[in-house]
Amino acid sequence: MGKLFGLLGNPVSHSMSPRMHNDAFRSLNLDHHYHAFDVKVSNLESAVNGIRALDITGFNVTIPHKVEVMKYLDEVDEEAKLIGAVNTVVNKDGRLIGYNTDGEGYLQSLQKITGEQLQHMKVLIIGAGGAARAVFTVLSRYGVPELHIANRTKEKAAILANECNCGNTNVMVCSVEEAAMCLDIYDLIINTTSVGMSPNIDQLPIDLGNLRVDSVVSDLIYNPLKTKFLQEAEAKGATILNGVGMFVGQGALAFEKWTGHSPDRSKMEKVVLQQLGGS
The missing domain is CATH 3.40.50.720 (NAD(P)-binding Rossmann-like Domain)
Known part of the structure; x- marks a missing residue:
């Protein structure tokens, strides 16, 4: 059975991450799915608790939750502490560990x-x-x-x-x-x-x-x-x-932390550019 990954933010309807990550899963024949969750600030703690309960393998964090989410994690990587924000979380045997790949x-x-x-x-x-x-x-x-x-x-x-x-x-x-x-x-x-x-x-x-x-x-x-x-x-x-390279790069690094696989970054960039209407 495939694993579930996601994005916590508000709003998230514009996010390019789901298409980028889901395409990378398909390219590597991984039966996983990435979904964007629109989470209000007042519901962030409940959302993180829900991730624990559902055993979601990993998720990204975007505006406005990158700082606040740190309160609800079990561990935060040293670089994320220096930056003062988390954009990637890995669920490792029930422990939520925060990183910043930006x-x-x-x-x-x-x-x-x-x-x-x-x-x-x-x-x-x-x-x-x-x-x-x-x-x-x-x-x-x-x-x-x-x-x-x-x-x-x-x-x-x-x-x-x-x-x-x-x-x-x-x-x-x-x-x-x-x-x-x-x-x-x-x-x-x-x-x-x-x-x-x-x-x-x-x-x-x-x-x-x-x-x-x-x-x-x-x-x-x-x-x-x-x-x-x-x-x-x-x-x-x-x-x-x-900024396309940074967006793709942070996403690819998160992907690697979650799955242990290296995605095709050029293909990820192509997916993003298609969504942006560029080349």
């Missing part, structure tokens, strides 16, 4: 563009929310020598820098306006905010007037596939990366 999923996607040069890059992260914490943590742990965090409120950026620095990374915080003035010092610029996401597609997270033509510009957003931020960066000669 950061590693992003790193793997990024390395396809940067290669080993990443370990020599000066990086700017725009934003200081949950996604920024995942990206900052994994890049710090990887050994990126210099990371700057630009945010509307420097205090929030400073908290992130103090709590998530895993290595000898030199960290600075600044305002978005300050970062824009010296944008040419950065080799890699990463937008972790929702600025530019559909339907507000005409917004920019930072002014790109001082962008270097040989820089890499990354946006965690994947709807639209090419945000205005990426369009302008590409027009200036920069190498660009959207």
Whole structure:
């Protein structure tokens, strides 16, 4: 008999995870099923208890439950603790263990563009929310020598820098306006905010007037596939990366933790792009 996997979030009707994971199960001839469960904040504890009772093998967690769910788990992985959020849970003999695969999923996607040069890059992260914490943590742990965090409120950026620095990374915080003035010092610029996401597609997270033509510009957003931020960066000669690779990467890592099998990531990406109407 197949196993059941799922997603806890609110809302989840837009989620691409069910189609992506169910296609991967079929490709590997696994008789499993992935279902999205729309769970209100007030029902989260009951939902987790229901997962225990039903012996669901594993599940993903998305907005707005990534932080709150940690209260109801038996164990939380060290990196998830640093990030302060869980996006993947494995049911191991009745014990619910939380992980965060967002950061590693992003790193793997990024390395396809940067290669080993990443370990020599000066990086700017725009934003200081949950996604920024995942990206900052994994890049710090990887050994990126210099990371700057630009945010509307420097205090929030400073908290992130103090709590998530895993290595000898030199960290600075600044305002978005300050970062824009010296944008040419950065080799890699990463937008972790929702600025530019559909339907507000005409917004920019930072002014790109001082962008270097040989820089890499990354946006965690994947709807639209090419945000205005990426369009302008590409027009200036920069190498660009959207958020599809991160989404597929975090999903593939969760899949591996649940099943012990490695899915075909290129096929997963194709399924996601089909849903997004791109190629």
